[in-house]
Amino acid sequence: MPSDGQRDIGGMAVAAVMIVIGLVFLWDTTNLVDSDSVVFPRTVIFGMILFSIMFIVWNFLRPSGADTEGVQGGSTPRRIGLVAAMLGCAFLMPYTGFLLSGLAAFMVIMLLAMHEGWTRGRLIVYPLIGLAVVLGFYGLFAKALLVPLPEAPFL
Amino acid sequence: MLPGIDFLFTALTPFHIALALGGVIAGTVIGALPGLTATMAIAVLVPLTFYMPPASALILMGAIYTGAIYGGAYAAILLNTPGTPSAIATTFDGFPMAKRGDGDLAVTLACLASVTGGFIGAAFLLGLAPPLARVALAFGPVEYFWLALFGLTLISALSEGSLMKGLIGGCFGLLLACIGVAEVSSDIRFTFGSQTLLGGIEIVSALIGLYCVPVLIDMVATPARHLQVSGESRGFRLNEALRISLKSKLNLIRSSVVGTLVGILPGAGGSIAGLVAYSEARRTSKRRERFGTGEPEGIQATESANNATVGGGFIPTLVLGIPGTPPDAVILGALLVQGVRTGPHLFTAGEGSIVYTFIYGLFLATALMLPTGLLIGRYAYRTIVTVPKALLVPTIAFMTVIGTFAIRNNVSDVAIMIILGVMGWTLNRFGFRPSPIVLGLILSSIAEQGFVQGWTIGAATENLMGMFFGRPIAIAIIAFMLLSLFYPLIARRLRFNREEAGAK
Numbered sequence: 144m145p146s147d148g149q150r151d152i153g154g155m156a157v158a159a160v161m162i163v164i165g166l167v168f169l170w171d172t173t174n175l176v177d178s179d180s181v182v183f184p185r186t187v188i189f190g191m192i193l194f195s196i197m198f199i200v201w202n203f204l205r206p207s208g209a210d211t212e213g214v215q216g217g218s219t220p221r222r223i224g225l226v227a228a229m230l231g232c233a234f235l236m237p238y239t240g241f242l243l244s245g246l247a248a249f250m251v252i253m254l255l256a257m258h259e260g261w262t263r264g265r266l267i268v269y270p271l272i273g274l275a276v277v278l279g280f281y282g283l284f285a286k287a288l289l290v291p292l293p294e295a296p297f298l
Numbered sequence: 299m300l301p302g303i304d305f306l307f308t309a310l311t312p313f314h315i316a317l318a319l320g321g322v323i324a325g326t327v328i329g330a331l332p333g334l335t336a337t338m339a340i341a342v343l344v345p346l347t348f349y350m351p352p353a354s355a356l357i358l359m360g361a362i363y364t365g366a367i368y369g370g371a372y373a374a375i376l377l378n379t380p381g382t383p384s385a386i387a388t389t390f391d392g393f394p395m396a397k398r399g400d401g402d403l404a405v406t407l408a409c410l411a412s413v414t415g416g417f418i419g420a421a422f423l424l425g426l427a428p429p430l431a432r433v434a435l436a437f438g439p440v441e442y443f444w445l446a447l448f449g450l451t452l453i454s455a456l457s458e459g460s461l462m463k464g465l466i467g468g469c470f471g472l473l474l475a476c477i478g479v480a481e482v483s484s485d486i487r488f489t490f491g492s493q494t495l496l497g498g499i500e501i502v503s504a505l506i507g508l509y510c511v512p513v514l515i516d517m518v519a520t521p522a523r524h525l526q527v528s529g530e531s532r533g534f535r536l537n538e539a540l541r542i543s544l545k546s547k548l549n550l551i552r553s554s555v556v557g558t559l560v561g562i563l564p565g566a567g568g569s570i571a572g573l574v575a576y577s578e579a580r581r582t583s584k585r586r587e588r589f590g591t592g593e594p595e596g597i598q599a600t601e602s603a604n605n606a607t608v609g610g611g612f613i614p615t616l617v618l619g620i621p622g623t624p625p626d627a628v629i630l631g632a633l634l635v636q637g638v639r640t641g642p643h644l645f646t647a648g649e650g651s652i653v654y655t656f657i658y659g660l661f662l663a664t665a666l667m668l669p670t671g672l673l674i675g676r677y678a679y680r681t682i683v684t685v686p687k688a689l690l691v692p693t694i695a696f697m698t699v700i701g702t703f704a705i706r707n708n709v710s711d712v713a714i715m716i717i718l719g720v721m722g723w724t725l726n727r728f729g730f731r732p733s734p735i736v737l738g739l740i741l742s743s744i745a746e747q748g749f750v751q752g753w754t755i756g757a758a759t760e761n762l763m764g765m766f767f768g769r770p771i772a773i774a775i776i777a778f779m780l781l782s783l784f785y786p787l788i789a790r791r792l793r794f795n796r797e798e799a800g801a802k
Contacts, residue, residue, distance in 0.1 A: 153728040154463060161466055168473060171488050180485035182753070183746040184476045191469035198462040217519025225518045225695065226720055229511075232699055233712040245699065249692045256691035258521030269688060276693050280700055288334075288342050290704045 150206040158195040165192040224255045240295030242281055249273045305651060309357065309658035317354060318361045318663040322670050325365025329372075330678065332379045332506050332701045336366035337624040344632045352636045353652045357659030359629045364416055364608050364663050366625075367568055368671055371408040371601055376401055376682045377694060379510035383502060384568025384604035386736060387576040389509060391589065391596030398592055401683070405675035406539040407594050408601045409668065411550060414543070415602030416664035418554035419561065419609025423616075424657045428642050431617035434562045439755070440766055443748025444775040445563070446741040449570055451782050452577045453734045464734040467725070471738020472745070474499050481743050482750045494710040503702045503715040504739050508732040510698050511719020518691050523683070534672050542594050549579050549595050550602050557603030561610025567623045568604035569740055575603030581782050609660065616640050616653055 165188045172181050172188075232248035239247075253273055259265075284290040308314075328339040339362050347355030370382030375392035388408065395404040422430065437445075453461075453468045477488045478498025489495040543550060553575035560571035579599035580589045589596050611622030612629075619640040621627035633640065644653040682690070702715045722732045756765030766772065 151460075151729070154460070154730075157725065157728045157730055158466060161470060164470075165473075168488055171490065175480075175485050175487060177480070177483035177485050179483040179750050179754070180480035180487060183749055184473060184487065187469050187472045187476070191466060191473065194462055194465045194469060198460075198466065201462070217516065219519070221518045222515050225515060225691070226511075226716060229695055229699060229716045230713065233709055233716065236703075236709050236712070241700075241703075245696055248699070249696050252518070252692035252695050253688050256518045257688040259686075259688075265688075269686075272689055273692060276689075277696060280696065284700055284704055288338075288704070291707055292700075292703070293709070 151202050155199050155202050158198045161195045162192050165195070221255045225252055228252050228255070236293050238296070241285075241292035242277070243295055245281070246274070246277050249277050305654035306658045308353070308651070308655045309662055314354060314357050314655075314659055315662065315666075317358045318659055319666050319670070321358045321361025322365040322663050322666050323674070325362035325367075326369035326372075326667075326671060326674050327365075328362075329366030329369025330381045330674075332373050332377070332381055332502075332510060332698055334366075334701060334704065335382050335502060335624075336363050336370075336384075337628055338704070339363075339366045340625050340628045344628060347632055348635060352633065352638050353655035353659070355632060355636060356629070356652065356656035357663065359625075359632065360608065360612075360656060360660045361663035361666075363625050363629070364412075364605065364660070364667060365670075367604050367608060368409065368412040368416075368601070368667055369674075370604075371412070371597075372405065372675060372678045373510075375404045375408065375597070376679060377510060378513045379698075380505055382568070383505060383740070384572055384607070385600070386505065386569050386733075386740070387572040387600040388597055390576065390600075390733065391591070391593045394590070394592035395594070395597070400592070402676065402679050403535045403539060404594070404597055405679055406534050406536055406672060407542060407597050409671040409675055410539055410543045411553075411598040411601035412605040412671065413664055413668050414550045415554040415557055415605035416608060416667065417661065418551065418602070419558045419606035420657060420660045420664060421609070422555075422558045422606075423609040423612050423660070424654075427613045427617050428645055430559075430562055430613050431642075433559070434564060434614045434618065434620065434622070436771060437563050438769070439748040439751035440769060441748070441771045441775065442563075442744050443752055443766075444772050444779065445560075445570070445574075446745035446748060448775055448779045448782070449573050449577075449741045450737060450745070451779050452573050453737055460729060463730050467730050467732075467734035468738040471735035471740075472742045473738075474504070474735070475501075475739045475742030476746070481747045494713070497706065497708065497710070499714060499718070499739065500702075500705055500708075500711050501739055502705050503711045504718055505736060506698050506702055507715035507718030508722040508736055510694065511716060512723035512726060512732070514691060514695055514698075515719070515723050517687065521687070523687070534676060536672070543598065546595050546598055549583070550598055552582075553579060553599040553602040554606040557606030558610035560603070561607030561622050562613050564614055564620045564622055567611075568607045570744075571603040571607045571610075572600040573737065573740075575599040577782055605664075612660075616644055617642050 168184065169188045172185055175181050228248045228251040232244045235244040250270065250273060253269060281292065285292045325336065325339055328334045329336060340359050343362060347358055366382060367384050370380055370385035371388050371392065373379045373381035374385040374388035375396050378389050378393040380386045380389055392404045392408065395401065450468060453464045477495050480487055486496065556575040556578060557571040560574055576596055576599050579595050580586050583589065583595055585593060607623060611626045614620045614622045615626040615630050619630065621630050630640065638652060698715065699712055702712045703709065705711060726732065752765055756762035759765070
C-alpha cells in the first residue's frame with residue numbers, strides 16, 4: 144500500500160531504467176532503413192520516456208507514497224535456486240536431452256520447495272511421484288502430441 | 299422456427315454425443331495446461347477427423363475448441379497463469395478470489411459464464427451468420443488500430459496504485475513485442491545481434507513467464523499454502539454461483555455479445571474479446587472499485603466473452619472462408635481437406651446439413667461443458683489445494699518449461715520465459731504490475747499493423763485525417779474508448795452534482 148508523503152525511490156529507479164532502455168532502443172531504430180518499421184516503435188519509445196520522466200518529476204515535486212513491496216519474507220536462496228534450476232534445465236536440454244534435464248530440475252526444485260521434514264516415506268514416495276510426472280508429461284508431449292523434445296545425443 | 303431444426307436430431311446421435319463429450323473433456327484438460335493452446339489441441343487431433351463425415355469432424359473440433367477455451371480458466375484462477383491467452387483477464391479477479399479461499403466458487407462461476415457465452419455465440423452463428431459476416435468485411439486496418447487502442451485503455455483499470463506506472467508498463471510491453479522481425483516491413487528490430495531474439499517474444503511464453511514464474515518464486519520461498527483452504531467441503535457451490543450469475547445476467551449477456559462480435563473480426567481472438575468485455579463490465583459495474591481484487595463480475599465477463607468467440611469466430615470462417623480466430627484457421631484447413639467449400643451457400647436449405655448439424659453439435663458440446671467442467675474444475679481445485687508444495691512447485695515449473703518449449707520447439711523461448719518471469723517478479727516489487735505489460739505485448743502487433751497500413755493508405759489517398767477519424771466504425775470505437783477512459787470521471791462529477799443538489 145502506498146505510504147503518503149514518501150518518495151517512491153524504487154519506482155523512480157525503475158522509471159530511470161526504462162528511460163535508459165528507451166534510449167538504447169531509440170538508438171537501435173537509427174539502423175532501420177524502412178520508415179514503416181520505425182514509426183510505431185519510436186512513438187512507443189517517446190511515450191515510455193515521457194511517462195517515465197513525468198513519473199520521476201511528479202515524485203520529486205509531490206510525493207504521494209511508495210507503492211513498493213520489497214522482498215516480503217521467505218527464503219531468497221530458495222528463490223534464486225528455483226530460477227537457477229529452471230534456467231539450468233533450459234540450457235542443459237540440448238546436451239542432456241529433455242528427459243534427463245527435466246528430471247534433474249524436478250528433483251532440485253522438489254528439494255527447494257520442501258519446507259517440512261523428510262520422512263522415510265516421503266523420501267521414497269516423492270521422487271517416485273516426480274519420476275511419474277516427468278515421464279507422464281514426456282509421454283504426452285513426445286509420443287501423443289508429437290512434440291520433438293530434445294533427445295540426449297549419447298543415448 | 300429455428301433454422302435447420304431438422305438437423306437437431308442428426309446432431310444428437312450417440313456417436314455425436316460421444317464425440318462432443320470426448321472433445322470437451324480433451325479440450326478442457328489441454329486448455330488447462332499452460333502452453334497448450336486451443337489451436338494446438340485442434341491441430342494435433344485434426345488427422346483423426348479425416349476419417350469422419352464433415353459434420354462429425356466439425357462437432358469434434360468445435361467441442362475441443364470450446365473445452366480448451368474454458369479449460370484455460372483453471373490455471374488462470376488457481377495458478378495465476380492463463381492456460382490459454384483467452385483467459386488473461388480471468389487472472390485479474392480469479393486468482394485473488396482463489397487466494398482468499400473462493401477458488402471453488404470462481405471455477406464454478408467461470409463454468410457457468412463459459413456455458414452462457416458458448417450458447418449465445420452459437421445462437422448468433424445459428425441465426426445471424428450471413429449478415430454478421432459482412433460486419434467483418436467492414437473492418438479495415440484503421441478500425442483494428444482503434445480496437446487495439448481501445449484494449450489498451452484497460453491499462454487505466456489494471457494500474458493498481460499508479461496510472462503512470464501502468465502506462466510505463468504498457469509501453470514496455472508494446473516495445474517488447476516489437477523485438478524480432480517487423481510486422482509490416484520485415485526489418486529486424488531490437489535484437490542487438492542476438493540470434494535468440496530473432497524470432498521475437500512468443501506471447502504465450504511471455505504470459506507464462508510474467509504470470510506463473512513470479513507465483514512459483516514466491517511459492518518456493520515460504521512454507522505457507524499459496525491458496526487459502528476452507529476446513530469443510532463446500533461442494534461445487536453451484537447455488538451460490540447461480541445466484542451471483544442471475545444477479546449479473548446483464549453483464550453475462552453483454553459480455554457474450556461483445557465476445558461474439560470480437561470473435562467475428564479475423565485475427566482479434568478470445569484474448570481481446572475477454573479484455574474488451576472486462577473493460578465494459580468494469581465501466582458499467584456499481585462495484586468497479588472491486589475489480590482486480592476478486593470481483594466475480596470480472597470472471598463472468600471474461601469467461602462468457604472468450605467462449606462466445608467460438609461461435610462468433612465460426613461466422614466468417616463458414617460464410618466467408620476467413621478464419622475469425624487461429625483455431626478456426628486449423629478447422630478451415632481440415633474442412634478444405636474434406637472437400638467442403640465454405641460460403642453463404644452452406645446456410646441455404648439445400649446444403650445446410652453439414653453446417654446446421656455442426657451448430658447443434660456446438661450447442662450440445664456447450665451443454666456438456668456444464669457437468670464435465672464442474673467435475674474437472676472441482677478435481678483441479680482439490681488437487682491444487684491439497685498437493686504438498688514439494689510436489690506442486692516442481693510439477694508446475696516442469697509444466698511451464700515443457701509447455702513453453704512445445705509452442706515453437708525452441709529452447710530459447712524457455713530461457714526468455716524464465717527471464718521475463720524474474721523481470722516480472724522484480725517489477726512487481728516496485729509496483730509495476732504484469733497486466734499492463736501483457737496488454738502491450740498482445741495488442742502491439744494489431745496496433746502496429748493497423749497504424750502503418752492505415753497511414754500508408756491515408757498518405758496515398760492524401761486523406762490521413764479522414765482515414766483515421768472519418769470512418770463510421772472508427773468513430774464508434776473512438777467514442778467507446780473515450781467513454782471507457784472518462785466515464786469514471788463523468789460519473790463522479792454527476793454524483794457530486796447530485797449530492798450537492800440534494801444538500802441544497
